[in-house]
Amino acid sequence: MNLYAKKNKGFLNQVELKRTRYKLLYWSLFALAMFVCMLTLLPLLWMITSAFKSTEEFLQIPPTIIPRSFEIGKLGKVWEQSGILQAYTSTLILAGGSLVFHIGMCGIAGYVLAVMKPAGTKQILTILLWCLMIPGTNSLVPLFMTFIDFPILHVNLMNTYWPMWLLAAVNVFDVILFKNYFNTISGSLSEAAKLDGCNNLQVLMKIMLPLAIPLVITLSVFSLTNSFSSYFWPNLVLKDNWKKPIALKVMNMKAGLTTDEYMVALLYVSVPPIFFYLVFQKHITQSINIGGVKG
Amino acid sequence: MSKIKVKSLDAAKGVLIKDGNTGTYKGELFRCIKSTVKHSWSGWLLLIPFFFLMIFLLWKPLIMGIYWSFFEMKGYVVGEFCGLKNYITVMSDTAFLQTLGNCIKYVIWSLIIGYMIPVVLSIVFNELVHLNKFITFSIYFPSLVPGMAVALLWYYVFFPNMTGLLNQMLSIFNIAPKTWLQNSDWTIMLIVLTATWEGFGKTTLFYMANLQSINQELFEAAMLDGAGILHRVKYVTMPYLYPTMLLFFVNQCKGLFCMFEKPWVMTGGGPNGASMTLALKSYYYAFNDFRVGESLAVGVITFVILLTLTFVYKYIEKRNSYEL
Numbered sequence: 001m002n003l004y005a006k007k008n009k010g011f012l013n014q015v016e017l018k019r020t021r022y023k024l025l026y027w028s029l030f031a032l033a034m035f036v037c038m039l040t041l042l043p044l045l046w047m048i049t050s051a052f053k054s055t056e057e058f059l060q061i062p063p064t065i066i067p068r069s070f071e072i073g074k075l076g077k078v079w080e081q082s083g084i085l086q087a088y089t090s091t092l093i094l095a096g097g098s099l100v101f102h103i104g105m106c107g108i109a110g111y112v113l114a115v116m117k118p119a120g121t122k123q124i125l126t127i128l129l130w131c132l133m134i135p136g137t138n139s140l141v142p143l144f145m146t147f148i149d150f151p152i153l154h155v156n157l158m159n160t161y162w163p164m165w166l167l168a169a170v171n172v173f174d175v176i177l178f179k180n181y182f183n184t185i186s187g188s189l190s191e192a193a194k195l196d197g198c199n200n201l202q203v204l205m206k207i208m209l210p211l212a213i214p215l216v217i218t219l220s221v222f223s224l225t226n227s228f229s230s231y232f233w234p235n236l237v238l239k240d241n242w243k244k245p246i247a248l249k250v251m252n253m254k255a256g257l258t259t260d261e262y263m264v265a266l267l268y269v270s271v272p273p274i275f276f277y278l279v280f281q282k283h284i285t286q287s288i289n290i291g292g293v294k295g
Numbered sequence: 296m297s298k299i300k301v302k303s304l305d306a307a308k309g310v311l312i313k314d315g316n317t318g319t320y321k322g323e324l325f326r327c328i329k330s331t332v333k334h335s336w337s338g339w340l341l342l343i344p345f346f347f348l349m350i351f352l353l354w355k356p357l358i359m360g361i362y363w364s365f366f367e368m369k370g371y372v373v374g375e376f377c378g379l380k381n382y383i384t385v386m387s388d389t390a391f392l393q394t395l396g397n398c399i400k401y402v403i404w405s406l407i408i409g410y411m412i413p414v415v416l417s418i419v420f421n422e423l424v425h426l427n428k429f430i431t432f433s434i435y436f437p438s439l440v441p442g443m444a445v446a447l448l449w450y451y452v453f454f455p456n457m458t459g460l461l462n463q464m465l466s467i468f469n470i471a472p473k474t475w476l477q478n479s480d481w482t483i484m485l486i487v488l489t490a491t492w493e494g495f496g497k498t499t500l501f502y503m504a505n506l507q508s509i510n511q512e513l514f515e516a517a518m519l520d521g522a523g524i525l526h527r528v529k530y531v532t533m534p535y536l537y538p539t540m541l542l543f544f545v546n547q548c549k550g551l552f553c554m555f556e557k558p559w560v561m562t563g564g565g566p567n568g569a570s571m572t573l574a575l576k577s578y579y580y581a582f583n584d585f586r587v588g589e590s591l592a593v594g595v596i597t598f599v600i601l602l603t604l605t606f607v608y609k610y611i612e613k614r615n616s617y618e619l
Binding site for chain 2: 033059109131141150
């Protein structure tokens with residue numbers, strides 16, 4: 001109960017909370033909060049328990065909240081049957097390429113705009129801010145046509161990972177994020193390094209990049225998460241079955257599996273991104289605080 | 296690039312006049328350009344790949360999407376100029392008119408379900424001192440799950456036969472199984488419910504961050520003036536939320552007009568187009584019906600609506616920043 005003493009926010013204050021009436025109100029609000037939390041967690045709980053229940057128990061009415069049977073064999077069955085390993089491998093190729101292009105392109109562009117500042121930086125930044133505002137709803141078909149016949153090089157990018165990789169690279173928001181982040185790093189550091197005889201590349205690799213690690217990790221996690229849930233462009237572009245990433249594959253499996261087996265497949269999609277997030281949670285909150293963007 | 300060069304030329308002239316330099320005008324100009332280039336060439340060189348991609352993957356598709364919507368498309372090949380024909384075809388398509396109506400339904404439902412929940416919950420959660428970490432974690436958790444997995448999970452929660460969670464739950468109370476997503480009166484509401492389940496945590500946390508900035512003395516002052524709890528919420532708490540609420544409203548409308556994933560995964564726009572959205576319609580025109588011209592026209596119409604909303608958003612944001 002002495003937790004009340006910590007209360008320094010909200011419309012109820014400590015003095016009021018000593019009276020029964022307000023205590024009652026407080027605990028009813030608490031009950032409401034718990035109810036909401038239960039509602040949010042219930043579908044996820046259902047997904048996880050259904051994945052491990054036996055099929056008979058899954059079909060049982062009313063549903064059991066705490067599973068009585070524990071069947072780990074279903075995991076292996078779905079893994080084999082739907083070629084999850086293959087899907088993970090292709091997702092990793094997709095994710096790796098996207099990560100390299102995303103961080104590389106955005107990082108370099110942000111570095112150039114924040115530190116090297118070539119002539120015309122201001123104009124370029126204005127263009128980038130305009131890009132952020134413009135909705136891209138009408139560019140779906142022209143983009144598709146671009147990938148069929150890529151300009152200048154005149155190659156057909158269908159059935160390769162290139163479209164997804166290139167689309168990951170043009171992330172205007174993250175360029176601005178990188179630029180703002182590099183701006184917060186004191187300029188005297190890079191000046192000192194230059195006086196000691198570093199060239200621009202060495203300044204980037206030895207001074208700026210190590211200091212920007214939290215942001216790089218955060219954006220890498222977001223990039224990985226995106227790759228694990230990307231299905232739209234892969235669906236349009238990839239034709240070979242073995243190239244399809246996990247999200248698309250699971251989506252196409254709707255017909256072939258029973259509901260409880262499908263929950264296992266959904267677990268296979270959603271566990272890796274959640275895992276990445278939880279592992280790097282500290283870095284992510286840290287860089288959100290520093291960058292002040294991306295909620 | 297030419298603009299930049301002109302600017303450096305002007306700068307060069309300025310230098311000439313000020314210093315009264317002895318060198319010839321042309322030579323000085325040349326030197327000035329040379330020094331600019333020497334200073335910036337490496338930066339420009341590094342920016343070239345990004346610019347290349349930005350032009351061909353962002354700007355060109357955008358402009359060509361508008362331009363080609365006035366052309367007859369044969370598959371994915373540009374045909375002859377045909378004026379407003381694509382737009383007229385789209386506008387006279389009853390399915391498209393239904394889609395526009397659906398968008399209004401989406402907005403109304405998300406106003407009823409999705410909009411007020413985060414506001415109320417943020418006020419409630421802001422009161423609590425017990426189990427704060429658990430609450431934050433559990434409301435944020437759904438947004439960590441990939442969007443398509445969320446849509447598929449809820450597709451199975453709403454599954455029409457007895458394998459769906461909702462029907463199983465209802466059977467405890469002896470209520471007969473319902474068809475949920477296949478019911479054209481409910482489908483939009485249920486899709487909005489799913490989207491709300493996924494997104495409300497982030498919004499609530501954002502509102503809560505706003506509430507943290509309230510000065511506690513304001514509540515005390517209100518209490519001294521005899522304000523009850525409802526009055527305190529109305530006159531102290533809510534004014535802190537109004538600016539953000541307005542922004543989120545516009546943002547939510549924007550999100551609804553280009554909503555794609557949830558209806559595509561959960562209903563495929565059905566039953567009979569009852570949950571079709573503009574983005575989904577454009578996709579179906581392009582890749583299912585192969586009526587590419589019509590798809591472009593729908594894209595442009597959506598583009599215009601979204602651009603208007605964006606300007607409204609920017610206007611409100613600017614006004615807010617003046618007020619605060």
